Amino acid sequence: MIKLFSLKQQKKDGDQSARGGQQKKASAAQLRIQKDINELTLPKTCAVEFPDSDDLLNFKLIMSPDEGFYRDGRFVFNFRVGSNYPHEPPKVKCGTQVYHPNIDLDGNVCLNILREDWNPVLTINSVVYGLQFLFLEPNPEDPLNKEAADVLQSNRRQFEYNVKKAMRGGCVGETFFECCLK
């Protein structure tokens, strides 16, 4: 092992840093998110938008699927990355009202890697792919919007019709959805 130091020789009084004192260093969460963002490789149906380019911790993902039930829709997700990233996952909410078995009407998203299966090796890119998958293959097994899940399970045609209706702007059951077509 390195012969560390002899603490006794260290003087502590007046031993100020020679490096100009208070040059501030970025936090670990900042370092990591900068890396994640700079290395995003988004599928062509996705784009990110930063309201404040100095704030890499808050941004929007805009997804416009080109196949599946949600083709031609435009969905916005709000990402909030906390100071404990990547120990904790980013908080993601869907800002567009959507008729979807795994997204409730308040925008909560049920995606395993956003909660119970999050892991620090995952990145913002992993989350984007997870969300994209959710729009290609809605999963009725783990519903957040139970009515939508029931319809998807019992009558795919009806589900497809409901999705289209909601995206055009209209009521499905009791709920009114705003138009979110491109």
Next chain:
Amino acid sequence: MSVASPSNPSIALQSKWWNGLRNVLEREGLFCKDDFTPSAENLEFLQTKSKVLIIGAGGLGCELLKDLALMGFGDLHVIDMDTIELSNLNRQFLFRRSDINSSKAECAARFINNRVPSCKVTPHFAKIQDFDETFYQQFHIIVCGLDSIVARRWINGMLLSMLRYEDDNSIDVSSIIPMIDGGTEGFKGNARVILPGFTACIECTLDLFPPQINYPLCTIANTPRLPEHCIEYVKLIQWDKENPFGAPLDGDDPQHIGWIYERAQERANQFNISGVTYRLVQGVIKHIIPAVASTNAVIAAACAMEVFKLATSCYDSMANYLNFNDLDGIYTYTYEAEKSETCLACSNAPQVVNIEHPNTSTLDDVIKQLCELPRFQLKSPALTTVMADGKQRTLYMANVKSIEEATRKNLTQSLGELGLQDGQLLTITDVTSPTAMTLQLKYQANEVEMS
């Protein structure tokens, strides 16, 4: 029990009380470190010169204060932002019922100062983030008894940022402040020795921390089976919807907890789930894991031992990560956690870039250098920095359209115009490297005044 020694330090040094320590510090031993010289000065150093900071005055902190004070350390500082609660008293033995609502740091310091005259404890009733490097600089060693990963990461980052480098990019060893980190969770605990820049740091091994328990949202919403599911439902869904007190949820507010308790119970009844109690609600909302006094004692003792070894260099430090579990019998295992070569926080010595004319050199010039100079050869670097006022700033990032558009104007500005100062640290990330790189701008002396 009285451990009082006379207040005159020279007499204190001779007191019989320290005979045990003398045996260790004033005699040769087979296992001593090479640079250890047995002498009476070792004890004197401990008592009069060494300065140790204890972060946290909770379960581990109380143990650490007691251990280090009785071990001969004469100058301890303790920092804690919390106040004492009734539920602390079973294990945080420096506190009494009359101390409830007072500062943990102040009460703990007062207790030790009254009880152990050879030790002076200075309390800081504050957050660790309230202090800057001039504060942390004064300590020889820092011991942490924390319950938060954010706080560990923060102090880890602080100690790493205080490292100074020689011209050949090796670390100036006198700038290292060792960090001893203890942690417990119920019957499990760990203690580790971190020599910032040399051994695995908190970020190197971030994935060793147990993940927070998160239940799948769909289970919470539709198929709750556990009382915890019901509580999480109220916390995540109902609170935002009904916002009963017009304020964000505060786990320390009994009214808030009470409301969640009632709603969670209603939901539990709906699904025939039993076991929602007020305590459980508190536990789930505040992520409380029951603390075990004996685990704290063991981990604190291991940490105190490491502080002692480092301060006296009488013996090699533990290398470097001790696991402990006394749930079922006793299990311990110590291994050497490896420093990650790709750690974003500690594998990152600042690279100096000389700037001849800060008032004419543009950001684009710097980026060109980063791409062209043989020692960098980056592809499409992203540059950020922390400005003098502490604000994070993105200087340039080509890969994200909205950021590129917002920062493009910076390219043609000079470093002076951008407000970047001599010595400014830039954080660079690039696809060519798994780590982030820190770049330090060095302005030529004759231009410093002008910028």
